[in-house]
Amino acid sequence: MTAPRALGDADRIDWVRLARTPNVGPVTFAQLLHRFGTPAAALDALPELTRKARRRFQPPSRADIERELEQTRQYGARIIASCEPEFPQLLKALDPPPPVLATLGNTDLAAQPTVAIVGARNASAAGRKMARDMAGGLGQAGWVTVSGLARGIDGEAHAASLQTGTIAVLGGAVDHVYPPQHDRLYAEIAAKGLILSETAFGHRAKAQDFPRRNRIITGLCRGVIVVEAAERSGSLISARMAGEQGREVMAVPGSPLDPRSAGTNRLIRQGATLVRHVDDVLEVLDSLPLTGVSAPLTPFADPAASGAPPEDLQTRILQALSFNPMPIGEIARAAGASYPQCAAMLMELELAGDAVTLPGGLACRAA
Template sequence: MSPARALNDAERLDWVRLARTPNIGPVTFFQLIRKFKSAGAALDGLPELTRKSRRGRELVPPDVSDIKHELDRTRKYGAHIIASCEPAYPPLLKALDPPPPVLTALGKLDLAANPTVAIVGARNASAAGRKLARDMASALGGAGYATVSGLALGIDGEAHAASLGTGTIAVLGGAVDHVYPPQHDRLYAEIAAQGLIVSESPFGYRATAKDFPRRNRIITGLSRGGVVVEAAERSGSLISARMGAEQGRDVMAVPGSPLDPRSAGTNHLIRQGATLVRHADDVLEVLESLSFSGVSAPRELFEGSPEHDLPTDLIERIQQALSPHPMPLDEIARAAGATPAQCAAALMELEIAGEAITLPGGLASRAV
């Protein structure tokens, strides 16, 4: 990996423009950076790359004027866009494979470099769950931990409100200027003034359901460990817990009554191996025992330079090996009789053609 360094204005514009190009996900983004050595060179190389793919779909980056407008609006709002190659980018998030290429930050970005813990849970939380979230966030804040959550109703909001004075980070599915839910407009303003709000989405974007898994990945990616206070059997909090485990974070859950559906998810997590916690002292005991030398998915599938000029039949075998459901790249490579490097390069071409989707954590699926 190249040493971290701040981008100049022209480099930042190129970096954001490449990241906002349709059919270029985070995995393909970093494959292109490795191939062309810079975002600007990757943008220049897209027409030739599209032509060589023989699949007829032209990659069209956003107009330079559109990205300049986004950067200008972001700056006027009081926020700024930071690239994952820059020194100020949150260190735990940078460890992900791959990290979000760009992040928009509003508030105190240095909070993300502090010890952090995620607290998430049900929107329709019980009174007991709400009190537990408040008490836990307050005590963890007093012990030096910033709280990370998703600004949702219920557990998220209680955790944010209780940690305003000690450090809280809200991760949004929409842009940093999109207050969601609207009932949290006052809390949003307080976090913007005292804490940190971050988003992977471009300025002005309004979140849809598909954006919340990406938001949840950032919540856990910013955190040393995560606590689920209450969650139904099918909930976004359980997705966060799964992502946290994949990222090497410690997953903790508060047990609850088997008669309360809001505890079904947390009880299930504990049965699956999550650490049972009752209060902040239990959480601190877990966090203080963690080693953070390897808090990310393995990178070996994406290291090194991408393969060039792959045979057409090999690309077709890799395409045929794809499933509608995400699969690890090493399994795809094995099924196609390819090396991991060949598989990664072919998937870059297939994603550019709109025929594959590469996903964080070394996964890929067929585009449907």
């Protein structure tokens, strides 16, 4: 998105203000930054962009962000922007990356070889042992384990890799221990590993936060191992995201009689790599290329090249949108627009509450 650079205090406040603006997610943040060059310029332009919107897009005040930065610092954590050198490189290559991350612990772990282990919260004894064995063996082989601090598979993977390196990605803020039963595990990871969060200090996790958390888990890693997962589960969403990001998806097979294995067995049928133990996983990881693990970047709108859009272009693009996400190129084709025109208009439609742009160069009509 931008060349690596350290942010000064004023720039950091502007960056976080834009990232924390309601209804400005990672895609819109990236498009605004591409269009206006800096968060400060985007913040200045936001009132005019949203003048006709049905919803208000009010950035938090500078005082609010200064307070968040100070609270984060006092807690022992820090906020890093996606443009900064310390930001995890694999995550930075996502289309687009989360604009900011709060970090607590050893940030060097995110620069080491990483693999995610995810699975069922109501995991079986066999699934729990598999997660422990894989996390422990991968740690001994030099891999850092990434997971989401949930009950079941996540917790087992974290606990088994505390001494070799583990990263917990939270749905809530970096100071929010969830589930509360993992308060001791959280403290150990903060002391020996790394805790990451995309959300503002003090935020308590809600259901809509976990897909974004899962995207960070998979984005941090070269590969993802699903140990147990039901047919409808967050772990399968993580596996889909991993595939979209160009990560290797691995799954542990299970009994067809156990609903906790229905999702992993289906992943294998759909092409995920079957893994039985840590040696299988290491064989897969060792075969992966060192580059090319991230999805191709979305070509954002170029204001200089797009020209002035026709007056009815917004109507045509809105008509071309459906509730099912579609590639922006297909939307542009249906609306008779260029890709840059369509991308620029989609940003304005999203700010108006009529469209949603999604990672991977997709967009859909707002619900």
